[in-house]
Amino acid sequence: MYHAMTSLGFASESRYQGPVRLEGDPKGASVLILGAGLAGMTAALELRNAGYKVQVLEYNARAGGRNWTLRGGDKFTELGGFTQTCEFEDGLYINPGPWRIPYHHRALLDYCRRLNVALESFIQLNHNAYLHAARAFGGAPQRIRAVKADFQGQIAELLAKTTKQGRLDEAVTKEDQEILLQALRSWGALDRNYNYKANLFSAETRGYATAPGGGLTAMPVPSDPVALSDILKSRVWRYLQNFANYNFQTTMFQPVGGMDMIGKAFAREVGELIRYNTKVTGIAQNDRGVTVSYVDTVNAGDPQTVSADWCVCTIPLSILSQLPIQVGTAMKAAIDAVPYAGAVKIGLQFKRRFWEEDDAIYGGISYTDLPIRQIAYPNTAFNKSGRGVLLGAYLFDGANAYEFTAMPPEERVKRAVDFGAAIHPQYRSEFENGVAVAWHRVPFTLGCSGDWSEEGRTQHYRNLCQIDGRIVLAGEHASALPAWQEGAILSALDAITRLHQRVVKT
Amino acid sequence: MKRQIILAAVLALIPVALLAQEGQRVFSLGYRFVEMSGEELFNNVCRGCHMADGAGARGAGSYPSLVHNPNLEASGYPLTLVLRGRRGMPPFGDMMNDDQVAAVVNYVRTHFGNNFRDAVTAREVKDARR
Numbered sequence: 001m002y003h004a005m006t007s008l009g010f011a012s013e014s015r016y017q018g019p020v021r022l023e024g025d026p027k028g029a030s031v032l033i034l035g036a037g038l039a040g041m042t043a044a045l046e047l048r049n050a051g052y053k054v055q056v057l058e059y060n061a062r063a064g065g066r067n068w069t070l071r072g073g074d075k076f077t078e079l080g081g082f083t084q085t086c087e088f089e090d091g092l093y094i095n096p097g098p099w100r101i102p103y104h105h106r107a108l109l110d111y112c113r114r115l116n117v118a119l120e121s122f123i124q125l126n127h128n129a130y131l132h133a134a135r136a137f138g139g140a141p142q143r144i145r146a147v148k149a150d151f152q153g154q155i156a157e158l159l160a161k162t163t164k165q166g167r168l169d170e171a172v173t174k175e176d177q178e179i180l181l182q183a184l185r186s187w188g189a190l191d192r193n194y195n196y197k198a199n200l201f202s203a204e205t206r207g208y209a210t211a212p213g214g215g216l217t218a219m220p221v222p223s224d225p226v227a228l229s230d231i232l233k234s235r236v237w238r239y240l241q242n243f244a245n246y247n248f249q250t251t252m253f254q255p256v257g258g259m260d261m262i263g264k265a266f267a268r269e270v271g272e273l274i275r276y277n278t279k280v281t282g283i284a285q286n287d288r289g290v291t292v293s294y295v296d297t298v299n300a301g302d303p304q305t306v307s308a309d310w311c312v313c314t315i316p317l318s319i320l321s322q323l324p325i326q327v328g329t330a331m332k333a334a335i336d337a338v339p340y341a342g343a344v345k346i347g348l349q350f351k352r353r354f355w356e357e358d359d360a361i362y363g364g365i366s367y368t369d370l371p372i373r374q375i376a377y378p379n380t381a382f383n384k385s386g387r388g389v390l391l392g393a394y395l396f397d398g399a400n401a402y403e404f405t406a407m408p409p410e411e412r413v414k415r416a417v418d419f420g421a422a423i424h425p426q427y428r429s430e431f432e433n434g435v436a437v438a439w440h441r442v443p444f445t446l447g448c449s450g451d452w453s454e455e456g457r458t459q460h461y462r463n464l465c466q467i468d469g470r471i472v473l474a475g476e477h478a479s480a481l482p483a484w485q486e487g488a489i490l491s492a493l494d495a496i497t498r499l500h501q502r503v504v505k506t
Numbered sequence: 507m508k509r510q511i512i513l514a515a516v517l518a519l520i521p522v523a524l525l526a527q528e529g530q531r532v533f534s535l536g537y538r539f540v541e542m543s544g545e546e547l548f549n550n551v552c553r554g555c556h557m558a559d560g561a562g563a564r565g566a567g568s569y570p571s572l573v574h575n576p577n578l579e580a581s582g583y584p585l586t587l588v589l590r591g592r593r594g595m596p597p598f599g600d601m602m603n604d605d606q607v608a609a610v611v612n613y614v615r616t617h618f619g620n621n622f623r624d625a626v627t628a629r630e631v632k633d634a635r636r
Contacts, residue, residue, distance in 0.1 A: 059565075080558075315566075316594075318567060318593065318594025319567035319594070321594060322568065322593065339594060340594045340596065369535065371533040397537075398534075399537060399540070402539075403551070405555075406549060406550050406551060438554065443565025444566050446566070446594050447594055451596065
């Protein structure tokens, strides 16, 4: 069966094996889970269902962790004390953390199904969104459709001409060359002489100067391709990989109403197990159990302790590395080995959905070499009048992420509007308010996600994931899918499966 | 008009940097930082976590204060931290050249109540990369 599945290409899509089966009696064993993000709540849900006594400690006043959505009225105070109040209109939101779900993240999708989280399409590739380079095309943004067609068409033309000149004779048989030429004409929208140029055939891929219409003015006019040299020098071709990458291939999903619908759905199941506003200050263990010390962040008082037989710790390593924790030197070295990436997301509310009304961009993402890097359009409530919220910047790693983190939040918003206006001049008249989250300033993570180096992984990853006495770690940092919610869930399932095997054996 | 000419001249001198229309904030174009002075590097990079007054911050975990910090006395310590990172702190060795690392280390060692005058040189940074 497995071989048949592999040969059909099914089995390699995901490591998820379906709902975890923790068989055998834990005989009243207790587990303390640190962190009520997706890893912690997955562990809580499954261990509770398997018969464990479960308690969860959570730093925030809400469940979900980085699975988080900001809506109108939400207040957020970042490190340094800057407080923002989101002023979005009812029903509008941004997801400061994860925002898209690949179709092959089968564990996350299965939990969404089991917990009744409604999904809708996340549009990664919108052919009518823009690619933009500040110093190319006179600063004018180019439609993704046209760049893709012109780049592909002219590469096809080059390859076809090379083939016809006999310069591929050593590499490709005559018979295959004939088929290759047919394929290049089809793939590149070439004419019968293998040229890519303005005609109604290329217009079917790159679009028209005047679109087909009705009646006396019906006839379309083709549009002029952009020269290959201009595309190459602009370097906008580099953004095309965002549509080819395995993690970004269609179909992608988002929860209807905001990413935090997933965290809230988990919390409906395990919420009564969670102690909120609880800052862990130390983790101790001996051969009988685990004792965790904590302080209540609302009703400050002396540190308190709570004990259990076992501990699943999902605290981000940026924080865990600062806590006293009784684990072996190998695991401690692993905890200390992972820096946390910088990332910034900025949500901007506008008076009207001009990207749809004026520019015919319905969902998807524009990419730019300006410091904002991306503008992402809402993938919901299409074609409605009234206000809308854009993701006005998404910086992940690299210099700009640090530069935006270092600004006060209101300056981040202002800069995002200034830069974005180069792509959408409507920003100037339509902007209303914004909210900016810089992940190094987020009090509950101190960074976006574990930024493993290749050497770090080789040296430390397995040590991080071992069960150390009575403690096991979980979270995206303990997975091969860093920064993805799927990684958090798969790591939790792997950790509790191994933990349970140990419990039922003893 | 004059301001525009000056701005154009600056842009010509620093082709890899983007200058915003107002204010003096510099933005890098690629993965590496274009800021060169210690002050600029601190304000555009380190300030994100260590804050404008260098006092750091505290949440579920904390960012250490640089104010009157005796750990900065031995220059090799901050130099190594900037190059290689430590715990959650990212390494900046691939994002800054030797001059930049020296500049920012010298800046924090002579500000925020610190007065360690033995400046780090780019040569020392180069050696520390090995």
